Amino acid sequence: MTIAEPTAQSVAEAARLLRCGQLVAFPTETVYGLGGDATNERAVAAIFEAKGRPQFNPLISHVLDAAEARKFVRWTPVAEKLAAAFWPGPLTLVLPRAPGSPISLLATAGLDSVAIRAPSHPVAQALIRATGRPIAAPSANRSGAVSPTQAAHVAESLGDRVPLILDGGPCLVGVESTVLDLTTTTPTLLRPGGATREAIEAIIGPIAVSHALPSGDAARKSPGQLASHYAPARPVRLAATSVGADEGLLAFGPTVPQGAMLTYNLSPSGDLGEAAANLFAMMRTLDRPGIGRIAVMPIPETGLGLAINDRLRRASQGHDGADDGTARRG
Numbered sequence: 381m382t383i384a385e386p387t388a389q390s391v392a393e394a395a396r397l398l399r400c401g402q403l404v405a406f407p408t409e410t411v412y413g414l415g416g417d418a419t420n421e422r423a424v425a426a427i428f429e430a431k432g433r434p435q436f437n438p439l440i441s442h443v444l445d446a447a448e449a450r451k452f453v454r455w456t457p458v459a460e461k462l463a464a465a466f467w468p469g470p471l472t473l474v475l476p477r478a479p480g481s482p483i484s485l486l487a488t489a490g491l492d493s494v495a496i497r498a499p500s501h502p503v504a505q506a507l508i509r510a511t512g513r514p515i516a517a518p519s520a521n522r523s524g525a526v527s528p529t530q531a532a533h534v535a536e537s538l539g540d541r542v543p544l545i546l547d548g549g550p551c552l553v554g555v556e557s558t559v560l561d562l563t564t565t566t567p568t569l570l571r572p573g574g575a576t577r578e579a580i581e582a583i584i585g586p587i588a589v590s591h592a593l594p595s596g597d598a599a600r601k602s603p604g605q606l607a608s609h610y611a612p613a614r615p616v617r618l619a620a621t622s623v624g625a626d627e628g629l630l631a632f633g634p635t636v637p638q639g640a641m642l643t644y645n646l647s648p649s650g651d652l653g654e655a656a657a658n659l660f661a662m663m664r665t666l667d668r669p670g671i672g673r674i675a676v677m678p679i680p681e682t683g684l685g686l687a688i689n690d691r692l693r694r695a696s697q698g699h700d701g702a703d704d705g706t707a708r709r710g
């Protein structure tokens with residue numbers, strides 16, 4: 381792992397790493413981010429793996445400005461007003477995924493919405509510009525640890541997991557961005573952060589505060605309790621070692637039971653990173669008319685397997701109503 385002063389050369393090297401699917405830690409005005417190419421499922425899987433996240437929490441995609449955001453989300457007049465007032469800066473907007481949006485399904489945890497923000501830190505901006513792609517980035521710490529506001533914090537927490545840390549000095553805001561959901565009739569505050577509720581309401585009028593979601597740290601640790609996670613319409617049967625003719629099989633590893641109506645293999649070689657990268661797309665593909673149920677082979681409970689199994693458990697419970705009783709958007 382290298383900690384580099386941000387120069388034209390180190391930023392170009394960071395962009396090169398990102399474009400070939402590797403991770404780079406970089407400063408934003410809020411906290412340091414652990415960045416990966418938001419359009420590359422494997423790179424996003426690597427982010428979850430490096431963080432040791434027991435769940436797939438949807439990630440924020442970082443872009444340069446509103447013009448770029450419009451390529452990835454369905455933009456709205458309210459988004460336009462907020463971006464004009466707060467971007468670049470510590471406000472994340474949750475908007476519907478644009479048709480054909482290349483943002484990784486894993487980055488959005490299979491949701492039909494995308495969280496997007498334009499950071500104001502010049503190093504973050506230079507990196508996004510040099511990479512030419514949206515950058516998915518959660519805070520650059522191991523899951524459960526506090527968010528890093530200095531390059532040294534990142535090195536302590538993730539030094540062995542990230543090849544390059546761009547050192548932009550201490551973060552000026554020091555708390556994460558405010559997350560505002562614009563897919564609801566009244567915009568809903570999902571996470572308080574660097575942009576205040578008062579400042580937001582001064583631009584767009586009264587907003588709602590999510591109750592489905594505990595605020596702050598608790599929210600980040602248990603995002604799966606949030607309403608909006610995608611759950612398949614079909615029942616999901618876990619730990620399947622044999623399969624019925626009416627079932628679609630989500631397989632894992634080289635030895636696959638025969639007889640399913642349709643089979644997709646998360647990773648024939650048993651690679652959990654590959655499985656994570658394929659999870660949401662394959663679940664969606666199996667969730668189709670003609671299939672009575674989705675059977676899932678056992679996934680090892682190690683590494684990324686924890687997050688995969690967490691997501692699968694939620695999917696299997698989600699059938700008779702979302703886990704928390706709120707409407708699903710999937």
Ligand code: TXA
Binds near residue numbers: 556599
């Ligand atoms: O300041 C920040 O936001 C930092 C820097 C690096 O930009 N990033 C950060 O990311 O804090 P993370 O992954 O730790 O937090 C992302 C938050 C989570 O609370 C997540 O649940 C929410 O954004 N989020 C992401 N996508 C969402 C979506 N589609 N719908 C609802 N919430 C979403």
Ligand code: MG
Binds near residue numbers: 518519527600
């Ligand atoms: Mg975080």
